[in-house]
Amino acid sequence: MALSATTGRTLRVCALYPDLMNIYADRGNLLVLRRRCEWRGIGFELSGSGLEQPLNADAHDLFYIGGGQDRDQRLCAEDLLQTKRASLHEAAARGAIVLGVCGGYQLLGRAYTLGEDEIEGVGLLDVHTVRDPGPRLIGDIAIEVSLEDGGDPRVLAGFENHGGRTHLGAGADPLGRVVQGHGNDGRSGHEGARQGATIGTYLHGPLLPKNVWFADWLIATALHIDPSELTPLQDSFECAAHRSARRAAGL
Amino acid sequence: MARMLAPKLALARAAGALSRLRGGGATSAPGKLLLTLEPDALGALASRLRRGSVLVSATNGKTTTAAMAASILERHGVELVHNQAGANMAGGIASTLLAAARPRGGIAGELGLFEVDELWLQPVAARLRGLRTVLLSNLFRDQLDRYGELETIADSWVSALRDGPARAATLVLNADDPLVADLGRDRDGVVYFGVDDDSLALGGMAHAADAKHCRRCGAPYAFDAVYLGHLGHYHCPSCGRRRPSPTVCARAVELDGVRGARFRLSVASEEADVKLALPGLYNVYNALAAAALAVALEVPLNDIVAGLQSATAAFGRAETVTVDGRDAQILLVKNPAGCNEVLRTLALEPGEHDVLGVLNDNIADGRDVSWVWDADYELLAGRVRSVTCAGTRAPELALRLKYAGVDPQRIRVIDDLARALSAAAAERPDSGEDGQPLYVLPTYTAMLALRELLVRRGEASSSWR
Numbered sequence A: 001m002a003l004s005a006t007t008g009r010t011l012r013v014c015a016l017y018p019d020l021m022n023i024y025a026d027r028g029n030l031l032v033l034r035r036r037c038e039w040r041g042i043g044f045e046l047s048g049s050g051l052e053q054p055l056n057a058d059a060h061d062l063f064y065i066g067g068g069q070d071r072d073q074r075l076c077a078e079d080l081l082q083t084k085r086a087s088l089h090e091a092a093a094r095g096a097i098v099l100g101v102c103g104g105y106q107l108l109g110r111a112y113t114l115g116e117d118e119i120e121g122v123g124l125l126d127v128h129t130v131r132d133p134g135p136r137l138i139g140d141i142a143i144e145v146s147l148e149d150g151g152d153p154r155v156l157a158g159f160e161n162h163g164g165r166t167h168l169g170a171g172a173d174p175l176g177r178v179v180q181g182h183g184n185d186g187r188s189g190h191e192g193a194r195q196g197a198t199i200g201t202y203l204h205g206p207l208l209p210k211n212v213w214f215a216d217w218l219i220a221t222a223l224h225i226d227p228s229e230l231t232p233l234q235d236s237f238e239c240a241a242h243r244s245a246r247r248a249a250g251l
Numbered sequence B: 001m002a003r004m005l006a007p008k009l010a011l012a013r014a015a016g017a018l019s020r021l022r023g024g025g026a027t028s029a030p031g032k033l034l035l036t037l038e039p040d041a042l043g044a045l046a047s048r049l050r051r052g053s054v055l056v057s058a059t060n061g062k063t064t065t066a067a068m069a070a071s072i073l074e075r076h077g078v079e080l081v082h083n084q085a086g087a088n089m090a091g092g093i094a095s096t097l098l099a100a101a102r103p104r105g106g107i108a109g110e111l112g113l114f115e116v117d118e119l120w121l122q123p124v125a126a127r128l129r130g131l132r133t134v135l136l137s138n139l140f141r142d143q144l145d146r147y148g149e150l151e152t153i154a155d156s157w158v159s160a161l162r163d164g165p166a167r168a169a170t171l172v173l174n175a176d177d178p179l180v181a182d183l184g185r186d187r188d189g190v191v192y193f194g195v196d197d198d199s200l201a202l203g204g205m206a207h208a209a210d211a212k213h214c215r216r217c218g219a220p221y222a223f224d225a226v227y228l229g230h231l232g233h234y235h236c237p238s239c240g241r242r243r244p245s246p247t248v249c250a251r252a253v254e255l256d257g258v259r260g261a262r263f264r265l266s267v268a269s270e271e272a273d274v275k276l277a278l279p280g281l282y283n284v285y286n287a288l289a290a291a292a293l294a295v296a297l298e299v300p301l302n303d304i305v306a307g308l309q310s311a312t313a314a315f316g317r318a319e320t321v322t323v324d325g326r327d328a329q330i331l332l333v334k335n336p337a338g339c340n341e342v343l344r345t346l347a348l349e350p351g352e353h354d355v356l357g358v359l360n361d362n363i364a365d366g367r368d369v370s371w372v373w374d375a376d377y378e379l380l381a382g383r384v385r386s387v388t389c390a391g392t393r394a395p396e397l398a399l400r401l402k403y404a405g406v407d408p409q410r411i412r413v414i415d416d417l418a419r420a421l422s423a424a425a426a427e428r429p430d431s432g433e434d435g436q437p438l439y440v441l442p443t444y445t446a447m448l449a450l451r452e453l454l455v456r457r458g459e460a461s462s463s464w465r
Helices: A027-038 A070-093 A103-108 A212-222 A236-248 B002-021 B029-037 B041-046 B062-075 B090-100 B118-127 B150-162 B164-168 B178-184 B280-296 B301-309 B336-347 B369-373 B394-403 B417-426 B444-456
Strands: A010-016 A043-049 A062-065 A097-101 A111-114 A117-120 A127-130 A137-145 A154-162 A165-168 A176-180 A193-195 A198-201 B053-057 B080-082 B111-115 B131-136 B170-174 B191-195 B222-228 B231-235 B248-256 B260-267 B270-276 B317-323 B326-331 B353-358 B384-390 B411-413 B438-442
Touching: A010 A027, A010 A070, A027 A043, A027 A062, A027 A212, A027 B369, A027 B394, A062 A070, A062 A103, A070 A097, A070 A103, A070 A111, A070 A117, A097 A103, A097 A212, A103 A198, A137 A236, A154 A212, A154 A236, A236 B394, B002 B029, B002 B041, B002 B090, B029 B041, B029 B090, B041 B090, B041 B118, B053 B062, B053 B118, B053 B280, B062 B080, B062 B111, B062 B280, B062 B301, B080 B090, B090 B111, B090 B118, B118 B131, B118 B150, B118 B164, B131 B164, B131 B280, B150 B164, B150 B178, B170 B178, B170 B280, B191 B280, B222 B280, B248 B280, B260 B280, B260 B301, B270 B280, B270 B301, B280 B301, B280 B336, B317 B417, B326 B336, B326 B417, B336 B369, B336 B438, B353 B394, B353 B417, B353 B444, B369 B394, B384 B394, B384 B417, B394 B411, B417 B438, B417 B444, B438 B444
Parallel strands: A010 A043, A010 A062, A062 A097, A097 A198, A111 A127, B053 B111, B053 B131, B080 B111, B131 B170, B170 B191, B191 B248, B326 B438, B353 B384, B353 B438, B384 B411
Antiparallel strands: A111 A117, A127 A165, A137 A154, A137 A176, A193 A198, B222 B231, B248 B260, B260 B270, B317 B326
């Protein structure tokens, strides 16, 4: 068998607060990364980092943080600042992917309001999140994303459920353009944020199962190879689920 | 008051009859209209009940628990007004009371037994005069797009019990659920129920477990035993809060696959063996809850045991029907905790199974189907001969099963429920495994659609009420 770009490679994933920040089926995202590596003969290592556990910036290719209940999110916000912020910045600076989903997205920004308090975020994304007296933004959503310069836009489909409104600063680009749904604030037409290899999105829980092209992009980018170098997989179930999620969003 | 109420009752009744004539099945419609005409109708009608009312709420098991409690109370000779069709918001309860109301301030029944939606506990409890007992069983992560976070519901329950008629009611609480047990912290006369059986303890908390932090001081609970989701024996190492010791408990639990369960029921100093026709540890919890409610209502143990043993499945809750000549057992799944218990129960059965999973995303199911990734479908890996996926989000269920490790060649998607049901029932074991039922795992609205389909086919008439 010819050597491929992934021979002997291992994707090292670190889930931040897997016991607390998992409210919207975040486990599904990690499972999809695992399986799609394993099916291609790429090694997969998953470690978790909980409260008070320091982070080794060099030991992981991809950091994942999901959403949590308000109480848990507050605990994690404090812990992120105290024990993990410097390492996360170091990891992001050397090109590791940091992916925040839902509450995790909010925590990666500069600041967000929770209840009456403004809480300082990790600051990897130049965004801030505020509360709004309006209703929570809930529903199926589809966005159009261009991850490579000049590449054709592709669709991410999922579900959003957030009370916060997130506003982008000059340093962050939107992850995508809202086609159906609410997005960051229900008004701007923007969804998520991207700054270097740090990505945040409100498309929660099983974002990756519904969009395996994006899972593959993350795997490839974290391994510093081109997505086209990944062995193709039999993706008929995956494509059908993607179509189903798009359909639910009205696309 | 009663004189002014009568014409409103008549009008709401007529509207209900009209809606039924036009094929509407909504059991809550007349009650909703009645509440618009007379906002105090719940209280006015409930106050006619000589022995007052009981409310039953939980994330999982409300309908089955109330059905078990009804079986016990009826055996004890209590005449009930009971929303057994499961319409459990204010309108549904008002409809039930309306149907029982009689002229000149009368009512057909002496005790109200009402299951109530978690989010409706507070408004219903506030209006239900004569509220005597409140049974609260569990809080699990469920339909986050509709219910919000778990602690938000727990907070609404705290205020539901603090004010109005509930303030003086007797509480019946699950000692094993820290969120629920804590509701009794400043109350007298609480009847707690729980499981005491170390052989059932799981290796750890389920992935989707919640309620990890002490409601009193915020520190993480320490669990000495986990039985189901976050239910178990726990204490707070920081403030010393412990699981209350239950008066009604289950010991020596034996789970007989999907067929039933046995346990030793102990109430204070008395004990008796109970054989349930309903399967799984979750139904042992439902039975304990119903038993504890009966204890609070001073029903003797022999009636409790007899009532539990004769309790049968509520529709779609471990009920067996016939589909194209093959037995099909319907096991409602609507959230990760409930689904895990169904999968765990199914995994107790030997051999490979034929399964029909129906995943809908209608409002009553929750629009967000993310939860299937929180449920442990891994329990089915290597255990299924065929899985047919149907419903509005069938492809996403199929994908979940593939990533759970089920052989993709054994998974197929047939969106249409009628075709899926026939195709799934037509899967027959090759040999030696005749008599294996088809297991149907529908979400809530899928279960209702299934009922209509089976009634239309004439394959389900006698078995549901």
